[in-house]
Amino acid sequence: MDACCTATRRGVIGGVVAALVLAPPRLALARPSLQEAVASFAGGAEVQEGRVTLDIAPLVENGNAVGLSVAVDSPMQPEDFVRRIGLFNERNPQADIAVFHLGPRAGRAAVSTRIRLATSQQVVAVAEMSDGSFWAQSGSVIVTLAACIESL
Numbered sequence: 162m163d164a165c166c167t168a169t170r171r172g173v174i175g176g177v178v179a180a181l182v183l184a185p186p187r188l189a190l191a192r193p194s195l196q197e198a199v200a201s202f203a204g205g206a207e208v209q210e211g212r213v214t215l216d217i218a219p220l221v222e223n224g225n226a227v228g229l230s231v232a233v234d235s236p237m238q239p240e241d242f243v244r245r246i247g248l249f250n251e252r253n254p255q256a257d258i259a260v261f262h263l264g265p266r267a268g269r270a271a272v273s274t275r276i277r278l279a280t281s282q283q284v285v286a287v288a289e290m291s292d293g294s295f296w297a298q299s300g301s302v303i304v305t306l307a308a309c310i311e312s313l
Contacts, residue, residue: 198256212296215286224308230273231286243270251282277308
């Protein structure tokens with residue numbers, strides 16, 4: 162290899178490393194609040210209480226696998242059905258947990274899953290109906306052994 166190319170390559174690599182070390186740190190994007198996440202899901206529309214049943218234990222021993230189910234009062238017919246069900250939390254690193262897309266052929270408006278909860282917090286389920294309305298229910302969960310904790 163030519164000594165000229167080696168020197169140039171070293172100079173480029175050194176410049177890149179210097180730029181990375183000396184560059185100002187990027188500001189981390191702020192996590193949206195629970196209310197902001199729900200408002201974003203609803204597109205600014207009013208979210209009403211009712212029609213949604215969130216089944217989650219009020220006290221869980223381990224936040225690594227918290228079971229929950231959501232059911233929405235809907236006939237699931239072409240003229241009246243649930244489009245989406247969104248799950249949101251108050252204190253995890255990300256405010257949104259999951260979004261389930263449904264339609265009239267789903268037969269029933271119900272989903273169940275397991276989630277991780279970093280600590281005790283509020284969980285909210287929001288349903289978007291085919292008429293554009295949004296319905297919600299929330300539940301508070303006390304977690305005795307939080308998820309996402311680094312072990313030494």
